[in-house]
Amino acid sequence: MWEYTDKVMDHFLNPRNVGEVENPDGTGEVGSLACGDALKLTFKLDKNGKIADVKFKTFGCASAIASSSVLTELIKGKTIAEASKVTNKEIAEYLGGLPEQKMHCSVMGREALEAAIENYQTGGSKKHQLEGKIVCTCFGVTDKEIERVIKENNLTTVEQVTNFTKAGGGCGGCKPKIQEIIDSIRGQKEKQHVQMPQKGQKLTNIQKISLIERTINEQIRPALRADGGDIELVDVEGKKVIVALRGMCAGCKTAEFTMKDVVEARLREFVCDDIVVEEQKENQ
Amino acid sequence: MKTIYFDNNATSRVAPEVLEVMLPLFSELYGNPSSMHSFGGQIAQMIKKARQQVADLLGCDSSEIIFTSGGTESDNAAIKGVIEANPQKRKIVTTRVEHPAVLSTCRELETLGFTIVELGVDRQGNLDLDELKERVDANTAVVSIMYANNETGVIFPMEKIAEIVSGSGAVLHTDAVQAVGKIPLNLSKSKIDLLSLSGHKLHGPKGIGVLYIKKGTRISPFIVGGHQESGKRAGTENTAAIVGIGKACELAAKFLDDENTRVKKLRDKLEEEILKTCPDSKLNGDKKNRLPNTTNISFEFVEGEAILLMLDKFGICASSGSACTSGSLEPSHVMRAMGVPFTAAHGSIRFSLSRYNTEEEVDFLIEKLPPIINRLRQLSPFVNKK
Known part of the structure; x- marks a missing residue:
């Protein structure tokens, strides 16, 4: 049995603001019967632009109903600008x-709110549309939605993304794609947080290796990939950088040229002027 | 608050008579049945009696009864044991509606290179026997088909299935965890080779089960390290639980009539009243061809977990095939295999009764459930749209 807090049970058994506002200024509908939960949110503004009345109807489990109820409490009395935050x-x-596997209920609440605000801002003319490209076809979740949830909740695993958005919870076919999104966002974050060492500074071994890796990832690999090849960093010994060429590059007649004029030149440019590159042969 | 228990397909109350025979084995009767002294020997006698009690319920010989830790172990042991004993055969035939104990075992073997055929069911939850006939061939090591479904109670025609399979040379295993004690079985005239049962589903203790192995069935030992259970399943016996499951089987035989008359009547009353009073409610599974204690009803446009939590406030226990109750995101694999629409599958509730239920309890449910459904329908954005 799920461990629900007293607050969840209270909002489930005594939900606030159930129903539909008459002649609403904004309406948001998300989810579907097939997905197992759905929420319809309606609100009306007062003359100062604050949310005077807001109501919900929800199909779903206890945490979906409680999340919807709380959402209405949270936004009542707020302006659109405040509520959208x-x-x-x-x-x-x-x-x-909420139990980790139920976090998607809170996400559904926020989505419904967004849909309702969008509906209001477009004068009721526009129905909420999914932003971005569909990643999970089972539950209709887009890359934009996944990116956003990862960023807002600091998620690091595919399982967490499934708990928050349902994406990957059906056939599971999109799990590699979700992992890619996580990797790309985490990669960006690491870049933001870690001060990358710069060329010209006195580098520690660790700094040097990370700078070499970065240079390979950003400057060298894309060029090789364009020709169907790839490169792997094998080892660093002082000034000597040992790499292996893969794919089309391995066994290419101009590999030697590639090593000197691309790999070594780039590493000298971005890391250190006296770097020497050596190739590890396939069978070594 | 009194507990009103309509979840007997999940687990059942230990019968007081069962508990009574078990207790001495936790205190003064602690001997090892394998010991060469009469203090241990008397326990061996009790186990022998329990084996006979189980055999009597199934209509088989006591030497064909192997005690295990439960239904899940029996299912695992049956399928893997046959595979191991018949290494030249590479195919397993099962159904899409099996319990995970069978389905996951098969899917694990699939990753090891075995071919798994999962037979589908129709809207009523029934199998197509012609399809079974087509799919079972000389390469099939084992056919594993449940006797009765745990979610809907739908009974498969096991004797017809046994006729089809016996001609093919494959071993037939049936997970009869839900069937034993609820409907009459007689293995003496049957062509079923292996059958799993579980103690705690028939008012016995948890942690004990049985694998029936018909004489002459090729199956490898599943736990080695001792001579116990004919060398098939080594380890000092779970003596108290074995004595308990023996007693539970004896009682099950005694109450089989009650199960199929009084309990069935209670189930029918519950079902009829609920279907009559709750709008957009539908029965899942074949109405005729099913266990006497089980009913599975879908309440469209409302969600199962919410229903269960509101029933819980009154001490009423049931279960649901909705996605939310399991922690997975998709509703029950049985509902999906039957093609129950998502709208109904998310709101499916199973009530499973036992001989300990009373008419007052059924009346209490009939009184409490409709307001709960109506309340959740008022919350639902789908109800007024129609």
Whole structure:
């Protein structure tokens, strides 16, 4: 049995603001019967532009109903600008936390709110549309949505993404794609946080290796990939950098040229002027 | 608050008579049945009696009964044991609606290179026997088909299935965990080779099960390290539980009539009233061809977990095939195999009764459930759209 907080049970058994607002200024509908949960949110603004009345209808489990109920409490009395800042994290925190596998319920709340605001801003003319490209076809989750949830909740694994968005929870075919999205976002984050060493500084061995890796990843590999090849860093011994060429590059007649004029030249340019590159042969 | 238990396909209450015979084995009767003294020897006698009690319920010889740790072990041992004993055969035939104990075992073997055929079912949850006939061939090591489905109670025609399989040379295993004790079985006239049963589904203790192995069936030992259980399943016997499951089987035989008359009537009343009073409710599975204690009802446009948690407030226990209750994101594989629409599968609830249920309990449910369904329907964005 799920461990729900008292707050979740309270909002499930005594949901606030159930129903539909008459002549709403904004309407948001997300989810579907097939997905196992769905939420319809309607709101009306007062003359100062604040949310005067908001109501919900939800098909779903206890945590879906509780998340919807809390969402209405959170945005009541707020302006559109204020309300649009509400995140799924806030909804979950207000409930004293949700089981990890149920986090997607809080995400559904935030999505419904966004859809309702968008509907209001376009004068009720525009129906909420999915942004980005569909990654998970089973549950209709887009790359944009996955990226956003990863960033807002600091997610690091595919399993977490599934718990938050359902993506990957059906046939599982999109799991590699989700991993790619995680990798690309985490890669960006690492770049933001880690001060990369610069050429010209006195480098420690670790700094040097990481600078070599980065140079290979960013400057050398893309060029080789364009020709169907690849490169792998094998070892660094002082000034000597040992690499292996893969794919089309391995066994290419102009490999020697590639090593000197591309790999070594780039490493000298970005890391250190006296680097010597050696190739590790396939069978070594 | 009183517990009203309608979840007997999940597990059942240990019968007081069962507990009574088990208790001495936890205190003064602690001997090892393999010992060469009468203190241990008396336990061996008790185990012998329990083996006979199980055999009597199944209508087989006591030498064909192997005690295991439960239904899941029996299922694993049956399938893997046959595969190991018949290394030249590379195919397993099963169904899409099996319990995970069978389905996961088969899928694990699939990753090892075996071919797995999963037979589908129709909207009522019934198998197509012609398809079975087509798919079983000389390369098939084992056919594993459940006797009765745990979610819907639908019973498969096991004797017809046994006729088809016996001609092919494949071993037939059936997971009868839900069937034993609820419907009459007689293995003496049957062509079933292997059958799994579980203690805690028939008012016995947890942690004990049985694998029936028909004489002459080729199957490898599944736990080695001792002579116990004919060398098939080594390890000092779980003596108290074995004595307990023996008693539970004796009682099951005694109450079989009650199960198929009084319990069935209670189930039918519950089902009829609920279907009558709750809007957009539908029965899942073949109405005629099923266990006397089980009903599976879908409440469209509402979600199963929410129903269960509201029933829980009244002490009423049941279970659901909805995605949310399992922690997975898709509804029950049985509902999906039957082609139950998602709208109904997410709101499916199983009530499974036992001889300990009373008419008052059924009446209590009939009174409490419709308001819960109506309340959740008022919350649902789909109800007024129709």
